[in-house]
Amino acid sequence: MTMAASETEGVRDKTPGFLERAMATLASSGGLRTFLLACAAIGLALAVTGLLILLAGKNPFYAYWALIKGAVGTTGRLAFALNKSTPYILAGVGVALCFRAKIINIGAEGQIAVGGIAATYVALNFLSLPPFLLITFALAAGAICGAAWSALAAIIRLKRGVHEVLCTLLLNFVGVLLVSEALHGDMGEPGAGFPQSPLFERAAWLPKLLPGTDLHIGILFAIVAVVAGHILLWRTTFGFRLRVLGASPQAANYVGLSTPRCVFGVMAIAGALAGFAGGIEVLGVHYRLIEGFSAGFGFNAVAVALIASVNPIAVLPAGLFFGFLEAGALAMQREVGVPSSLVFVIQGLTMVFVLCAIGIGARQQKV
């Protein structure tokens, strides 16, 4: 994680040797240290939450066993958990890239919402297209609108100097409300008791990956995004700029890297990924737009990126952890009677512990 400001002196002035470079790659690209750190934080969070379960008069081991069974117990549940993880991973990669440049983009929620609206619009109105084109077009529309939504925040940040946390946060609320507005307006299903769009035609449904389960191809896109994010960050000039910008904006300015361009670019990429995730969610899970479908996704994406210590590769396990946690929590609530809101406690505590660990270790990290 690179957000603590004390770390600005992280740019090394001497050329590191081969061994040092290898260690640095290990430590920074989803390496052992990061992994152990996240595991310790998760373990601590589970332990504290276990005490809460005890307090409620339930057996924590039984509750966690039910949680695990609920997430991976059957193929169907595994599929459900993977589907849940997909938007977290997609949006998480984008947030992680932003974090790497020390841009705290917490706008995934609004970007997912806007992406969902755009994908829905295409899915409902371009039915003459063949299925492959229809789905591609819908997902592309989601990504473009998500990118536009986050570009808006980037412009306000760059032109008016408003902190990106506030821009993206406020735009979240507007984006989520736009879904309600759309569903109570032209996109709503007439006569439905719930604010939702009409069901899409089959042609617009994302293809299934495993026959007989709900698992759709979204997880494949998520894996592609993770790999692409890794390559972008570690193998391209743009990624190098992001890392320099994150390590020291002064240094980035000094060596003539265009800071605004970087900020705009990485925000747009993050927005596109989030908007894409919104399209995946709408086309793959609900087959329609539903009010509040993106609620909480944005903050979870931030948490996922954070636990992954802002390494795109590590976003994959972190996103899976969050998705499985939520999928399992519903089963836990059913079987053991432990409220599923406990998941938020686990998530919040994990974040706090990871943040503390990162805060202490900030000085040891490399660009």
Add this chain to the structure above:
Amino acid sequence: MDAAGLIDIFAATVRIATPLLFCALGGLISERAGTFAVGIEGMMLAGAFGGAIAVLTTASPSLGLLVAALSGATLAVVVAIATTKFRADQMVTGLAVNILALGLTSFLLRGLFGGRAPVIRLQTLGPWPVPFLSDIPVLGPVLFRQPALVYLALGLTIGVYVYLAKTRSGLMLRAVGENPDAAYAVGTNPVLVRMMAIIVGGAFAGLGGAVLSLQEVGTFTDGMTNGRGFIALAAIIVGRWTPFGALFGCLLFGAVAALELRVHGWGLPVSSYVIQMIPYIVALALLAGIGRSARMPAAIGTPFARH
């Protein structure tokens, strides 16, 4: 619209602004000492929960307020330790605490009462007109025929102003927010000052939550603060990190919300969702308008480390 209608809107504006004002003042103290107050949304929720549960079990509103403040402060302790002792990122710690508060309040609501959420219906704190002052035309009904916590919030605004501007301790707090190294050099402990500022800020935000559950709504529901803490954050920035500026910011958001409730009665062809967007868009527009001219405390976001 007639005069009575206008007075009604102004009175509603002040009432709706009150929970925001508590939060904004709490966040202001934390931010002036150099710590982003993103977690006040969660602290507000904790306060709303603690206040509601305390009144449910003891039927004492003053105890409810005390527990609300303590709940907010307890959550703030987590932020204080994480950001000052462990130098965790302030923004993301705030977000984490918000998620934590959402989960904890929802879990405790069910977990502590045997798996079933208790039905909370509280007598809301009614208006408490100030003698004489409430008879002043216009100003009386707007300002002085309000529930008691409204007066407390206005009094706190003055109190925070005096504290920050006129006392030695307030000066030190601002110094820590501007330049902790300099404050340290003259014998102040920046870590301690920040911790106290965050915790007191949390108590204020908790009171803001109590205004919501005990005075406005009369119940507790999951996630009932619904972004008000973030609006308070925007009010701090709109008010340029000063207590009276924050008051202005909160009144502005209160006015938009008060109008939102009434626009439908007037038969305007605007959907309620569009009106609900207004506060956020106004906040964004104001922030963009103020932009660079708003100077936040210089050391905000930077953890203090002894060299």
